Amino acid sequence: MKKNILAGFMAALIVSCSPADHTKVIDSTEKKVEELLSKMTLDEKIGQLNQYTSSWEMTGPVPEGKDQQDQLEMIKSGLVGSMLNVTGAEATRKAQTLAVENSRLGIPMIFGYDVVHGYKTMLPIPLAAASSWNPEVARQSCEVAAREAAASGIHWTFAPMIDIARDARWGRVMEGAGEDPYLGSIMAAAQVKGFQGDSLNSINTVAACAKHFAAYGFAEAGRDYNTVEITEHTLRNTVLPPFKAAVDAGVSTIMNSFNIIGGIPSTSNHHLLRDILKGEWQFDGFVISDWNSIGEIRNHGVASTKKEAAYLAINAGTDMDMEGDCYVFNLKQLVEEGKVSEATIDDAVRRVLKIKYELGLFDDPYKYCNEENEKVQLSQEHLDIARDLARKSVVLLKNNNQILPLQKDQQKIGVIGALANDKDSPLGSWRAQAVTGSAVSLLEGINNVVKNKGMVKYAQGPEFVTNTPKFTEELQFNESDLSGIKEAVKLAKKVDVVVMALGENCFQAGEGRSQTNIEIKGVQQQLFDAIYAVNKNIVVVLMNGRPVVLNNIAQQAQAIVETWHLGSEAGNAIADVLFGDYNPSGKLPVSFPRSVGQCPIYYNQFSTGRSANTDNNVFWSHYTDEAKTPLYPFGYGLSYTSFEYSNIELSSNELFSEGSIEVSATISNTGKFAGKETVQLYVQDLFGSIARPIKELKGFQQIELTPGESKKVTFKISKQDLTYYTAQGKWDVEPGDFKVWIGTNSQEGLEGNFTLN
Ligand code: BGC
Numbered sequence: 001m002k003k004n005i006l007a008g009f010m011a012a013l014i015v016s017c018s019p020a021d022h023t024k025v026i027d028s029t030e031k032k033v034e035e036l037l038s039k040m041t042l043d044e045k046i047g048q049l050n051q052y053t054s055s056w057e058m059t060g061p062v063p064e065g066k067d068q069q070d071q072l073e074m075i076k077s078g079l080v081g082s083m084l085n086v087t088g089a090e091a092t093r094k095a096q097t098l099a100v101e102n103s104r105l106g107i108p109m110i111f112g113y114d115v116v117h118g119y120k121t122m123l124p125i126p127l128a129a130a131s132s133w134n135p136e137v138a139r140q141s142c143e144v145a146a147r148e149a150a151a152s153g154i155h156w157t158f159a160p161m162i163d164i165a166r167d168a169r170w171g172r173v174m175e176g177a178g179e180d181p182y183l184g185s186i187m188a189a190a191q192v193k194g195f196q197g198d199s200l201n202s203i204n205t206v207a208a209c210a211k212h213f214a215a216y217g218f219a220e221a222g223r224d225y226n227t228v229e230i231t232e233h234t235l236r237n238t239v240l241p242p243f244k245a246a247v248d249a250g251v252s253t254i255m256n257s258f259n260i261i262g263g264i265p266s267t268s269n270h271h272l273l274r275d276i277l278k279g280e281w282q283f284d285g286f287v288i289s290d291w292n293s294i295g296e297i298r299n300h301g302v303a304s305t306k307k308e309a310a311y312l313a314i315n316a317g318t319d320m321d322m323e324g325d326c327y328v329f330n331l332k333q334l335v336e337e338g339k340v341s342e343a344t345i346d347d348a349v350r351r352v353l354k355i356k357y358e359l360g361l362f363d364d365p366y367k368y369c370n371e372e373n374e375k376v377q378l379s380q381e382h383l384d385i386a387r388d389l390a391r392k393s394v395v396l397l398k399n400n401n402q403i404l405p406l407q408k409d410q411q412k413i414g415v416i417g418a419l420a421n422d423k424d425s426p427l428g429s430w431r432a433q434a435v436t437g438s439a440v441s442l443l444e445g446i447n448n449v450v451k452n453k454g455m456v457k458y459a460q461g462p463e464f465v466t467n468t469p470k471f472t473e474e475l476q477f478n479e480s481d482l483s484g485i486k487e488a489v490k491l492a493k494k495v496d497v498v499v500m501a502l503g504e505n506c507f508q509a510g511e512g513r514s515q516t517n518i519e520i521k522g523v524q525q526q527l528f529d530a531i532y533a534v535n536k537n538i539v540v541v542l543m544n545g546r547p548v549v550l551n552n553i554a555q556q557a558q559a560i561v562e563t564w565h566l567g568s569e570a571g572n573a574i575a576d577v578l579f580g581d582y583n584p585s586g587k588l589p590v591s592f593p594r595s596v597g598q599c600p601i602y603y604n605q606f607s608t609g610r611s612a613n614t615d616n617n618v619f620w621s622h623y624t625d626e627a628k629t630p631l632y633p634f635g636y637g638l639s640y641t642s643f644e645y646s647n648i649e650l651s652s653n654e655l656f657s658e659g660s661i662e663v664s665a666t667i668s669n670t671g672k673f674a675g676k677e678t679v680q681l682y683v684q685d686l687f688g689s690i691a692r693p694i695k696e697l698k699g700f701q702q703i704e705l706t707p708g709e710s711k712k713v714t715f716k717i718s719k720q721d722l723t724y725y726t727a728q729g730k731w732d733v734e735p736g737d738f739k740v741w742i743g744t745n746s747q748e749g750l751e752g753n754f755t756l757n
Pocket of ligand 1: 158
């Protein structure tokens with residue numbers, strides 16, 4: 001397509017050195033790897049495939065029988081190739097010294113960490129960044145995160161998470177780019193580019209890790225770590241495209257997923273790892289297991305011992321063992337028994353050493369450990385970027401009677417809700433080294449822009465209580481004390497408009513946080529109802545890590561602003577939007593269900609045999625107690641201005657296999673504000689060798705329009721855009737009729753049609 005964002009982005013990824021230079025670099029790295037490999041004993045090789053966590057920070061279940069002293073000795077003996085969760089210039093230097101100064105060959109370790117949406121400066125959670133529909137937001141976010149993490153001695157982030165997520169019950173929806181493979185692919189490539197920059201050798205970049213390979217987001221019933229049953233077609237057409245985009249963007253590493261697919265654990269899945277990733281895609285980085293996912297092959301009932309699990313995983317193509325102790329204690333024996341070839345071990349080790357060379361660790365193992373560089377963390381420059389990216393990530397879901405934007409100093413505003421005064425939740429889950437409570441709260445953000453302090457008053461409503469301090473404090477609402485609601489009602493009676501923060505606190509979404517009820521529930525619902533009884537001018541500011549069910553709030557609130565968890569500058573960014581200093585431009589990367597019973601719900605579904613209620617009888621695909629459409633569809637988002645779409649035009653209604661056609665429409669700003677619109681292109685392949693989705697996103701463009709201004713937006717469609725994994729088991733196009741839409745979201749659009757010859 002013209003200005004196809006994916007193609008443009010891929011082109012920009014081509015490194016700036018000439019092809020000849022690039023080949024030389026590759027050649028010399030390969031030579032160095034081979035020289036080193038030839039000096040290594042089998043034990044030392046296996047050591048490179050072993051990763052341990054630092055004992056002072058755990059991001060998974062604490063492994064049984066771990067002895068820190070033993071691990072220190074193993075590092076010194078060259079039996080630990082990598083560590084995770086060691087952070088800080090000083091700590092990483094100390095840990096690196098153990099390996100470099102003591103082991104026979106002095107091979108440096110590679111330090112990995114979950115730097116998902118920031119290191120100290122928190123940027124919007126990835127789901128929010130995807131709501132910007134702007135790959136530059138995702139890229140810049142990862143660039144800032146990489147710079148801060150690299151300054152603390154981190155070489156490698158376990159991000160981006162690029163799992164397609166269609167089920168809002170799954171807590172890890174917050175870590176990804178939502179439900180769509182096209183948008184997901186663009187965001188995946190942008191994130192890889194942001195983390196890795198043009199060269200891993202720079203002290204401002206880190207190696208990226210695309211995870212979780214594969215189909216982790218398809219866990220049955222939205223329950224984390226649960227079974228996945230998925231067809232090869234859905235795997236290829238929906239789940240894998242973001243991974244392919246990440247590989248094409250040069251991602252250094254890939255992480256397995258915890259789930260089984262068709263009974264085979266991803267970690268020991270030969271088809272995924274050897275056939276597709278390392279075979280078809282020629283991926284030349286390394287594959288790391290997830291936390292003890294090799295050991296968990298036993299829990300899946302597919303191996304009875306760690307040794308058997310190691311045998312399955314290494315032969316399937318998993319190169320490094322995270323916290324499983326499966327490789328380091330079993331691979332040697334497996335080689336001696338002829339069950340694993342030394343060539344297989346060599347291949348895995350080569351891949352690990354290659355990334356270490358590319359990071360420059362053999363030139364200077366301490367190059368990232370520099371306290372001076374840590375000053376970049378939380379710098380004003382990074383906070384300014386965080387604010388800018390955060391406001392671009394906000395999605396306006398409703399704005400009746402143009403209640404927004406609010407007027408500074410002219411309206412009495414009642415800010416209500418514990419989340420509005422919460423300096424922690426906006427930091428979100430997976431917050432790396434963010435200081436607890438360091439975000440700008442919504443209340444602070446509003447107070448920063450309203451000069452007349454008498455015009456803004458706050459009432460907390462029900463309070464948070466600390467519930468289960470596990471990894472980090474988990475906050476819940478105090479359901480037993482409703483006195484706060486009375487105070488809030490008192491305030492609501494006296495103000496012109498209520499700004500009410502509702503949603504989820506930071507750790508309600510994230511790993512291990514699946515939920516069966518995703519409503520705004522309990523005391524928050526009671527708070528809304530009580531306020532609504534006395535003041536109808538309610539602006540709901542949602543803070544959450546997944547789509548939530550809004551029930552009556554959707555109808556009764558005058559305005560709804562989706563802010564997700566926006567990071568360090570959340571409050572300032574939300575205030576920018578509420579008062580019109582930034583006209584909201586975000587669009588949903590996920591469908592919002594009307595009720596949890598609709599999950600999984602996504603726009604690019606298949607038609608059923610009984611999609612329409614033509615006979616007015618009960619036997620069609622629907623629910624008897626709820627509409628089957630989402631509350632807010634994929635791609636949906638409003639602006640303070642209004643946009644009108646007109647004049648869809650196709651340069652031809654026939655597309656010949658080597659040619660292309662242009663599809664265009666005119667977009668006009670018919671409102672009072674300058675604004676940004678994301679114009680979306682969808683197609684439907686009407687008949688295929690297998691059923692095709694009723695709509696598929698194939699392109700989007702962002703345009704800015706002043707009031708009264710119109711622009712013609714043109715997309716180019718060629719054969720490549722219409723290929724899919726067909727019934728014949730290959731990527732192909734099938735001639736036939738197509739529908740095409742240009743629209744403002746996945747449900748509304750101007751329709752055209754063409755035939756592919
Ligand atoms: C998660 C990964 C993460 C790893 C290391 C696992 O539990 O699934 O996404 O990278 O822990 O912290």
